[in-house]
Structure formats: C-alpha cells, structure tokens
Amino acid sequence: KKEKYDPCMIAYFQYLFCSVTENSLDECIKYLEEVKAGGRAYEFIYAIELCSLYLEKGEYEKAEKICYDSLEASPENIGVYQYLMMSKRRQGDYEGALKLAKEAEKAAETMYVPEGYETAMHYAVPMEQAIVYALMGEEDKAIAAIDKSFELGNDNSNLNISILLHYLYHVKGTEPQEGEDGEKIY
Secondary structure, eight states: OOOOOOHHHHHHHHHHHHHTSTTOHHHHHHHHHHHHTTOGGGHHHHHHHHHHHHHHHTOHHHHHHHHHHHHHHOTTOTTHHHHHHHHHHHTTOHHHHHHHHHHHHHHHHTSOOOTTOOOOOOTHHHHHHHHHHHHTTOHHHHHHHHHHHHHTTOOTTOHHHHHHHHIIIIISOOOOEEOTTSOEEO
C-alpha cells in the first residue's frame, strides 16, 4: 500500500533542514515557495519565514507582496505590519515605515478585542517604530515607542529591543540612571 504524502509539508521539512545549513538562502526560498504554492491553508507555515528570507536577500517587493496578501486575507494580523515596516526601513523610507505604523494603529482600532484585553495592537509595530525613530535620531520618540511596545506585551529579552537600547545608550552615550531600588531609569 502506497502512502500519499502532502508535498507542501515535505517542502516545509526540506526548508527546515536547509535552514540550519550555511549559504542555503536560495534553497530555503525555493522550498517555502513550494509550500506557498499549496495556497492559503499553508500561509501560517510560509508567510513570515518567506517574508524574512526575502528581506534578508533584499527582495523587498516580494516581501511586501506576501505581507499585503496576508493582510488582505487576515486584516486582524497586525504583526504583519512589522515586516512591512522593516522593508521600508531597510530601503531608507523612514516616513513610509512610520505611515505603516499609523495604518496598523487604525486597523487595530477597528478590530474586535476580547474582554480583558485593552488593544488588538501587536507590540512588534511600536518596536519597529522605535528602531525607525532611533535611526532618524529622534531618541525621545524611540524611547516612547519602546515604552509602548512594553505596555503591549513585549519583554526585555527581545533581541531587537536590546539592540536598540544598546544603540541609544552606548553608541549615543545616553546611559540610563539607576533609581533608588536599583531599577534603570531611561
């Protein structure tokens, strides 16, 4: 008896194997494109990973298309805006990235929020906003965006926030002070 295997899942496992080897960016993209060919049912598997690979490769139009397709299918997926913002930021379009943050805020306002939750906004959007503000030299706005990111559920172990804090406090020379309880005051 011959078993029939799902070709999209086989491609996904091939992607996983390639993702741990060096110099396999093109192979990873190839396998995730095979998963993508399976349609929307596989979007949760390929979308963010494939978008990230296209961003790494500098293929911004392809990355953005994946994001816009995802938002069209699931407008409640506010975190997708982070990847759109990354694309704009990497292209030097800081104003475009900040405009996307405002779009994410508007989208979050129109979404259903279950009882006990305050917002549908994902913490990744203000995190990316903070990076853009830091690159623009607007440290006060960057700090405010970091604070907003933490309010929305981010935690201190997030690598991007750590990198941004390093930039703001070590590269720019604005070291935080310590409060009475030993906590950092930014």
